[in-house]
Amino acid sequence: MTTWGRIAAVIFKELKQLSRDRMTFGMVIMIPLVQLLLFGYAINTEVRDIPVGIVDLSNTAAGRLIEKTVTATQVVKVTEYYGTTTEAEAAIRRGDVRAVLVLPADLSQRMVQQRVLGQWMVDASDTMVSSAILQLRQMPLDQLIIEPSLQRSNPPPTFEVALFFNPTRRSAVNIVPGLTAVILTMTMILFTSTAIVRERERGNLELLITTPIRPMELMIGKIVPYIFVGLIQVSIILTLGRLVFDVPINGSPVHLFVATLLFIAASLTLGLIISTVAKTQLQAMQMTVFVLLPSILLSGFMFPFEAMPKLAQQIAEILPATHFMRMVRAIILRNAEVQTLVFDSLWLLVFSVIGLGLAAFRFNKRLD
Numbered sequence: 001m002t003t004w005g006r007i008a009a010v011i012f013k014e015l016k017q018l019s020r021d022r023m024t025f026g027m028v029i030m031i032p033l034v035q036l037l038l039f040g041y042a043i044n045t046e047v048r049d050i051p052v053g054i055v056d057l058s059n060t061a062a063g064r065l066i067e068k069t070v071t072a073t074q075v076v077k078v079t080e081y082y083g084t085t086t087e088a089e090a091a092i093r094r095g096d097v098r099a100v101l102v103l104p105a106d107l108s109q110r111m112v113q114q115r116v117l118g119q120w121m122v123d124a125s126d127t128m129v130s131s132a133i134l135q136l137r138q139m140p141l142d143q144l145i146i147e148p149s150l151q152r153s154n155p156p157p158t159f160e161v162a163l164f165f166n167p168t169r170r171s172a173v174n175i176v177p178g179l180t181a182v183i184l185t186m187t188m189i190l191f192t193s194t195a196i197v198r199e200r201e202r203g204n205l206e207l208l209i210t211t212p213i214r215p216m217e218l219m220i221g222k223i224v225p226y227i228f229v230g231l232i233q234v235s236i237i238l239t240l241g242r243l244v245f246d247v248p249i250n251g252s253p254v255h256l257f258v259a260t261l262l263f264i265a266a267s268l269t270l271g272l273i274i275s276t277v278a279k280t281q282l283q284a285m286q287m288t289v290f291v292l293l294p295s296i297l298l299s300g301f302m303f304p305f306e307a308m309p310k311l312a313q314q315i316a317e318i319l320p321a322t323h324f325m326r327m328v329r330a331i332i333l334r335n336a337e338v339q340t341l342v343f344d345s346l347w348l349l350v351f352s353v354i355g356l357g358l359a360a361f362r363f364n365k366r367l368d
Helices: 003-020 022-042 061-072 085-094 107-113 127-138 171-193 195-201 204-210 215-244 253-277 281-297 310-318 320-334 342-367
Strands: 050-056 076-081 099-103 118-123 159-164
Touching: 003 022, 022 281, 022 310, 050 061, 050 085, 050 127, 061 076, 061 099, 061 107, 085 099, 085 118, 085 320, 118 127, 127 159, 171 195, 171 215, 171 253, 171 281, 171 320, 195 204, 195 253, 195 281, 215 253, 215 342, 253 281, 253 320, 253 342, 281 320, 310 320, 320 342
Parallel strands: 050 076, 050 099, 118 159
Antiparallel strands: 099 118
C-alpha cells in the first residue's frame, strides 16, 4: 500500500469512528448551527423596546401626546405607570423598568415657553441602554408646538436625563458584576459536567455501585465542594473589581451571598445533568460548550436583553445565567434586596431542585 493509500485508510477509519459516535457527530453539526443562529438572529446591538415607565403629573392631553411621540421612536416601550417619582425610583431599583419619564404638572406652560418638558430617570448600570435613552434627550419638538411661528432657532433639550447607579457610564461598572455570572457559568458547569463520566472512565463507577450510597447522596456530595470553589471565585472577582476598577458594591453582602449560592447550585446541577448524559469526557466538554454559548450570549452580559427577539428572550429565561445576571447587577449596583427579586430567586431554586432530581434519576437509570 502506498503512502496515500495508508493516509486514506486512516481517514476512512476516523470518519467511520466519528459516524458511530452519535453525540460527537451531533455536536459537530449543532455547535456551528447554534452559533450561526445566535449571532445572526438573536444578537442585536441596536436597542429597541426598552421597558420604561411614565410619571405624568400633568395628566393632560399634552402628556399623552408626548408618551405617544416617545413610544413612536421604538427605542422605548411604556410598560408601567407610576403616581410618584418615589414609586418610579423603587421600580428602577427592582429592575421592573430600565427608565422612567417624569412629566411635571406645569407641562402645558413649559410647552408654550419651549422649556425642558420633563426628565428621564435612567438605570445607567447598562451603558448601552443609557446611551439609547440619551438619544431621546434631543427629540424634536415639532409635533408638540402648537404654533410653528413660536419655534426657536436653537431650542433647548426636550428632556433632562438623570443617570442612576453609574452616572459616568463607565463600562467596567457594568462588566465586572456580569463577569461573575460568566465565570461561574463556565467553571461550575465544566467542573461537574465531567464528574460522573470521569468516575466511569477511571473505573470507579463500579466501586460506587457496590457502596450503599444513594444516587441523590452522590449528587449532593459531588456539588458541595464546588460551592466553596464558586464562592472563592466570586470573592476574588469582586475584590479585584473594587480595587482595580473601582466598581462599587452598593448592596448587602448577605443578599449577594444568597443569590450567588442559588446560582452556583443551579449551574452545578446543570453540569451534573450533562455528566449523566455524556458517555465520555470529550462528549461532556462538547455539551458544556453547547450550553455555555447561549448562556453567555443571551444572558444580557454582552448585548442588551431587550434588543433580542422574543424567541431568544424565552430561551434565555430558561438559562440560570440570565437570572443571576439580573440579580448580581441589581444587588451590587442598585442596592436591590434578594427578596425583591422573587422571580429570579425562585427560578434558580426550582431549577436546582428539579435538576438535582433529574441527575439522580438518570444516574440511577444508568446503574439499572
